[in-house]
Amino acid sequence: MATTCLKNVLFNRRLTASSIKSSRPSYLLRPCPAAQTRWSSATTEPRQPDADGGTKGGPSTQRYIKYTSESYPGIKRDNKFGKLSKAHVKFFKDLLGAQSAVIDGVSQDATDDLEPFNSDWMRKYKGHTKLVVKPGSTDEVSKVLKYCNNNMLAVVPQGGNSGLVGGSVPVYDEIVINMSRMNSIRGFDEVSGTLVVDAGCILEIVDHFLAERNHIFPLDLGAKGSCHIGGNVATNAGGLRLLRYGSLHGNVLGIEAVLPDGTVMDDLSKLRKNNTGYDIKQLFIGGEGTIGIITGVSILCPQRSKAANVAFFGLESFDKVQEAFRAAKSQLSEILSAFELMDGQSQDLVHAVTAKKRPLEGQYPFYCLIETSGSNPDHDSEKLEKFLEHVMGEEIVSDGVLAQDETQIQSLWSWREGIPECLGHWGGVYKYDLSIPLPELYKLVEDTRERLTSVGLIGDDEKHPVVGVVGYGHMGDSNLHLNVATRRFDTEVEKKLEPFVYEWIAKRNGSISAEHGLGLAKKAFVGYSRSETMIRLMKQIKDLYDPVSRITPLLDCLMTNYTAERYHEPI
Amino acid sequence: MATTCLKNVLFNRRLTASSIKSSRPSYLLRPCPAAQTRWSSATTEPRQPDADGGTKGGPSTQRYIKYTSESYPGIKRDNKFGKLSKAHVKFFKDLLGAQSAVIDGVSQDATDDLEPFNSDWMRKYKGHTKLVVKPGSTDEVSKVLKYCNNNMLAVVPQGGNSGLVGGSVPVYDEIVINMSRMNSIRGFDEVSGTLVVDAGCILEIVDHFLAERNHIFPLDLGAKGSCHIGGNVATNAGGLRLLRYGSLHGNVLGIEAVLPDGTVMDDLSKLRKNNTGYDIKQLFIGGEGTIGIITGVSILCPQRSKAANVAFFGLESFDKVQEAFRAAKSQLSEILSAFELMDGQSQDLVHAVTAKKRPLEGQYPFYCLIETSGSNPDHDSEKLEKFLEHVMGEEIVSDGVLAQDETQIQSLWSWREGIPECLGHWGGVYKYDLSIPLPELYKLVEDTRERLTSVGLIGDDEKHPVVGVVGYGHMGDSNLHLNVATRRFDTEVEKKLEPFVYEWIAKRNGSISAEHGLGLAKKAFVGYSRSETMIRLMKQIKDLYDPVSRITPLLDCLMTNYTAERYHEPI
Secondary structure, three states, rough: OOOOOOOOOOEEOOOOOOOOOOOOOOHOOOOOOOOOOOOOOOOOOOOOOOOOOEEOOOOOOOOOOOHHHOOOOOOOOOOOOOOOOOOHHHHHHHHHHHHHHHEOOOOOOHHHHHHHHHHHHOOOOOOOOOOOOOOHHHHHHHHHHHHHHOOOOEEEEEEEOOOOOOOOOOOOOOOEEOOOOOOOOEEHHOOOOOOOOOOOOOOHHHHHHHHHOOOOOOOOOOHHHHHHHHHHHOOOOOOOOOHHHHOOOHHHEEEEOOOOOOEEEEOOOOOOOOOOOOOOHHHHHHHHHHEOOOEEEEEEOOOOEEEEEEEEEEEEEEHHHHHHHHHHHOOOHEEEEEEEEEHHHHHHHHHHOOOOOOOOOOOOEEEEEEEEEOOHHHHHHHHHHHHHHHHOOOOOEEEEEEOOOOOHHHHHHHHHHHHHHHHHHOOEEEEEEOOOHHHHHHHHHHHHHHHHHOOOOOOOOOOOEEEEEEEEHHHHHHHEEEEEEEEEOOOHHHHHHHHHHHHHHHOOOOOOOOOOOOOOOOOHHHHHHOOOHHHEEEEEHHHHHHOOEOOOOOOOOOOOOOOOOHHHHOO | OOOEOOOOEEEEOOOEEOOEEEEHHHHHHHOOOOOOOOOOOOOOOOOOOOOOOOOOOOOOOOOOOHHHHHHOOOOOOOOOOOOOOOOHHHHHHHHOOOOOHHEEEEOOOOOOHHHHHEEEEOOOOOOOOOOOOOOOOOHHHHHHHHHHHHHHOOOEEOOOOOOOOOOOOOOOOEEEEEOOOOOOOEEEEOOOOOEEEEEOOOOOHHHHHOOOOOOOOOOOOOHHHHHHHHHHOOOOOOOOOHHHHHHHHHEEEEEEEOOOOOOEEEEEEOOOOOOOEEEOOOOOOOOOOOOOEEEEEEEEEEEEEEEEEEEEEEEOOHHHHHHHHHHHHHHHHHHHEEEEEEEEEHHHHHHHHHHHOOOOOOOOOEEEEEEEOOOOOOHHHHHHHHHHHHHHHHHOOOOEEEEEOHHHHHHHHHHEEEHHHHHHHOOOOOEEEEOHHHHHHHHHHHHHHHHHHOOEOOOOOOOEEEEEEEEEEEEEEEHHHEEEEEEEEEEEHHHHOHHHHHHHHOOOOOEOOOOOOOOOHHHHHHHHHHHHHHHHHHHHHHHHHHOOEEEEHHHHHOOOOOOHHOOOOOO
């Protein structure tokens, strides 16, 4: 085996550098192609919050955004809620003091100022709010909610407004309670790794704060530059570090939240163990702000790793992918930090759009990207080598490359992270974010492709609406992104996709929303992933905390009989 | 540096062997003292479920067990619940079929047969049940609960009955629903590590099943030979693997439970990600069976590690202990699997009782036990060496030894795990299982010791009731076990301890029950760890799921004004 030195490999491709030296088997010496800037790093546009995209299509460049109330005519404003008056606005101005804490469209025209709070970054949802309030403390949030409760004013909590399912913008004239002024880091204990922050802290700022203290936030995602910790917790965000560090249900130690009636729920424990009754805070993790507004979070943060490696493989079948995953879990074990899946068609489409040189010379039906991170670069490299010898020696993997510096790490990641952007090249994309038991993870892609092929919808020319059906995602989390790239949105395609995809998921007890939440976009389909009993139990919880559904009643509509067709009306 | 070979080090000290070789700095070469059988491994008596013990004292050898109804006269049977009749018994016999599925003390005398189900292993709690039913399926649990609901019969769910807080035995004539017949492993996916089991599966059996498949259950505790997975989840058990693998709130993927009215809540997801509404199942994790009976659990199981190392240190101060912990987290990072704290007095008492040769020659105010487990023995050894060089070179640690084989690993662990048994040598022990923010973790021991010393209660002779005040526990989880070893239970001592300890905990937002739950023993004190608001929210949840409190209403008494004195009446 030949030997080479790998220098200047960054341990975290975004933050910290550390040089490593190690020997590599010769078959790994071929460098991967010239560096490519990661697809989203250069843009100054609002970044797509998650590289896996939303429900349909990516960010639009159009100026006009259709009102959600027009797109979803089935949702009616409940007139039990009051209309905003100048007296209401005066109350909020007096309460919050600072000029910038209230954006008032009631006593004056403030349409432009309200626009960023009324619509989402994808420009898919737009509300009619006339009032944005920005409380600066938990006490102010409490007073705002109490006043709204007493005056039957509907509200919608808003964090970084980077969601993908329309959950953080109003539909009608709900008051937007924007949390951006609650942005203090309350404390950090370096021994235990316990961090306490205001809900409005931006993820990236918190992660930088932790980096200076040799720790990381146990969550990372594309929208880190704008999303709030409170929003992350409220939506139980998944992201890139879940495989290694687990979900927020395990990492969040405490939550401070304000209930719809203004009650402050102070459950901001900093303790790793606390078995004194029901763990109520868990309802707020993934509760999407529908039973209260999170104002503070305490969370366990791991030590930051000193080393990172990225490898990219070609494989002949999904069985081989599963074998590789099993081997990675076994041999990379405690240092495995990502195992991403990309199918051949997804890489073909990326190649067709970018014309970049492929990482591997041959073409394969499946590709994987594996990342390791650990505390000792030499050990990690040695583990990775052994793993590579095994998977290549046993012909589990057909070919592979290993990034030898940060540029190559970024280049390899671009073949995974660039997929969503490239898929939109031809027109619209039908996107599904799904959890499926691992053995059947890829079968949905095959079944969908076969279904669309059998009726002649897929082809290389303009006559065929569908360019391709691709699958990729977080293999390590059993999280598949099924994407159907099209030249145009087409009702024939839609009819073949839905409810087919949802029924397919339901049969396998999968999830129709693995990591993005329900919001407005998916609430109508929750019945495909949750039984009537579970939906009834959820409804009970909503009724318990918010009996008048004053906080935007997203989950209140769980039982509403939206049709798939309505969901897919162009919006 | 001298070099030695370490052979026959078991990667898991209970299950599997693997030889490793490594070099050691010379100061580590001194072997630790001759092997000692671990304190609990030879007994055939019911094992103490947790080496950290319960509330007061250890297992008693007396035959007579006082009825809980006599020990806690403040708890009254609610006469809205029906009395068992022969007709009821006939229903259950007809329903469950098997002769062994019903133990009937209604139509016949079955006192001896009922005894193991009426009382706990500590012989501290005893109920008056006349009926034990053992459903064999979720459907049977549902039918049992539905029948009880319709006939207003109170019930208490029972798993392995290994709890420490009296939560799994009846107080009056509640029907015991024992889950031991639901003991099938429903499935295991080796690729994802997802295991699905009946609630009545015994932890050790499941862990053996997983060991054969190169995985481990993400929880381990002393009672593994008898405790049920369902009980583990219902009590959110902590145990030995929490530092490494996190809590059940993060690892449990799905729960199947039967609600008090017989409704089957099928939330037995096998998905790692599922953001489709409130995560209701979390309420059942740590809910102690008070809102429903868990019948099935799906859980994520990690790969089993190939290597384990154990080191034992002496340190000069708690500040040094914190420094060592910080260094261990940083340098051992992904392989650190235990960081246990023992103070000097705890080790003095173990030494006084066992007369074993101490692991270290000198005596120190603090000791730590560190365990690593990872996938590569050589890498782990090298990391551990570097760490040892650092903490000894920097004089963070004053002296230390490293176990060189499985016998030595067990011997070192015995100095930690043997503490509870040794403390009981002189008579009674006042035991507190507490979570405290790490920086102040040990201050409670100092404050308590000072408090008892200042009033002359501690001394070496019979005139003084208190032998010593010691602290030990799971440093890595901020979980302190404060133990006061006494020659006799003494009201003067009790008055000095309570409510002092609970108030001390309350001031620091600690937890009065880190890992054992509330049960009957601690429910009266929950107000020291939870605010009135949180208790009210818990009460709401209980009312929501069990409005008639038919399932033994442990949490129903949250607001009851039990006094500390009553709690400490001898029982």
